[in-house]
Amino acid sequence: MSAQPKVVDLRSDTVTQPTAAMRAAMAAAPVGDDVFGDDPTVNALQERLAQALGFESALFMPTGTQSNLCGILAHCGRGDEYIVGQLAHTYRFEGGGAAVLGSVQPQPLTQDAGGQMALADIAAAVKPDDCHFARTRLLCLENTWNGHPMPEEYLQQASSLARSKGLAVHLDGARLFNAAVASRQAGETATASAKRICSYFDSVSVCFSKGLGAPIGSMLCGSRELIARAHRIRKMVGGGMRQVGVLAAAVDYALDHHVERLADDHALAQRLAQGLQGIDGLTVRSAQTNIVFVDVADGRGADLLAHLKAHGVWATGLIGLRFVTHLDVDAADIDHTLACIRAFFTQAGASADGAVAHRASHGAAVY
Numbered sequence: 135m136s137a138q139p140k141v142v143d144l145r146s147d148t149v150t151q152p153t154a155a156m157r158a159a160m161a162a163a164p165v166g167d168d169v170f171g172d173d174p175t176v177n178a179l180q181e182r183l184a185q186a187l188g189f190e191s192a193l194f195m196p197t198g199t200q201s202n203l204c205g206i207l208a209h210c211g212r213g214d215e216y217i218v219g220q221l222a223h224t225y226r227f228e229g230g231g232a233a234v235l236g237s238v239q240p241q242p243l244t245q246d247a248g249g250q251m252a253l254a255d256i257a258a259a260v261k262p263d264d265c266h267f268a269r270t271r272l273l274c275l276e277n278t279w280n281g282h283p284m285p286e287e288y289l290q291q292a293s294s295l296a297r298s299k300g301l302a303v304h305l306d307g308a309r310l311f312n313a314a315v316a317s318r319q320a321g322e323t324a325t326a327s328a329k330r331i332c333s334y335f336d337s338v339s340v341c342f343s344k345g346l347g348a349p350i351g352s353m354l355c356g357s358r359e360l361i362a363r364a365h366r367i368r369k370m371v372g373g374g375m376r377q378v379g380v381l382a383a384a385v386d387y388a389l390d391h392h393v394e395r396l397a398d399d400h401a402l403a404q405r406l407a408q409g410l411q412g413i414d415g416l417t418v419r420s421a422q423t424n425i426v427f428v429d430v431a432d433g434r435g436a437d438l439l440a441h442l443k444a445h446g447v448w449a450t451g452l453i454g455l456r457f458v459t460h461l462d463v464d465a466a467d468i469d470h471t472l473a474c475i476r477a478f479f480t481q482a483g484a485s486a487d488g489a490v491a492h493r494a495s496h497g498a499a500v501y
């Protein structure tokens with residue numbers, strides 16, 4: 135049997151395999167029934183992250199979607215609303231969970247290219263105390279957004295605006311540590327930078343199954359009172375888990391070994407973006423942290439995607455393409471990707487007729 139050719143999987147940073155050392159840490163973890171609060175590895179991880187990010191308490195969750203849901207429902211009750219970006223994960227990509235399961239109304243607002251809602255729009259969206267309206271309770275931000283780290287000044291302004299209106303502020307920080315690495319001050323550790331970002335929020339949800347390379351897991355952080363409410367909601371939505379210390383151990387390992395190295399992923403994304411400069415037929419729309427978005431001319435996006443797939447390079451998107459760097463790709467993989475893309479555009483007879491249907495992608499690239 136010949137060896138499988140290596141696939142360069144740039145679809146998402148969720149595709150990483152747990153490393154041998156991470157698996158060893160998982161195998162060695164002491165565990166207990168976490169619904170009884172008995173799992174020492176989970177308890178230690180919750181304490182560790184709460185303390186590292188400056189919160190009283192934290193709760194381990196299977197997914198970021200459940201973590202955001204429990205966060206929103208811990209802040210908002212039936213008939214309340216949260217203000218959120220039109221394209222934000224917590225509005226558009228979580229099955230409408232807050233509305234479906236919590237009777238919480240989203241108030242989506244337009245975002246700019248960096249994912250920011252205008253402060254004036256936020257202020258105008260807060261409803262007066264009047265029986266016509268849902269009660270506006272919460273502002274949800276997302277950082278990074280499509281790879282963009284939010285400027286600290288915006289976080290500060292948006293959160294103080296929200297608080298001046300009596301709202302709480304939640305961060306969907308699925309890629310918080312990518313934001314932290316990208317926006318840290320000189321000499322600051324990634325964790326200190328993450329804590330600074332978190333200081334503007336009442337609750338933060340962090341994913342470990344993305345750039346940090348754990349197979350599963352997210353954490354909701356907040357005050358003791360908020361996390362106690364979220365704990366009840368997590369049970370209600372089926373997120374009470376048992377000997378889950380094996381998973382918490384993977385996360386603990388990732389926090390020890392995979393945080394600072396996110397800078398390598400960001401450097402690889404830049405290597406890709408720079409290599410794409412000057413290729414006729416595509417433009418780099420955005421290359422921030424570990425995510426590169428590319429616009430392909432003449433409707434050839436799907437053709438390029440198919441060409442890449444045939445050469446062992448996987449990406450997502452149809453019209454615009456998305457490439458995400460992570461733990462399991464290296465510089466040689468990026469150079470191979472660049473060579474394949476160059477070959478596609480120089481290939482004789484490459485059809486430019488865009489036979490491909492212009493299917494609206496509805497943000498297929500959001501995982």
Ligand SMILES: *Cc1c(COP(=O)(O)O)cnc(C)c1O
Nearest residue numbers: 197198199200223306308500501
């Ligand atoms: C991935 C992601 C989530 C949800 O995480 P899952 O673990 O896939 O449920 C939430 N928000 C953002 C911005 C994400 O990228």
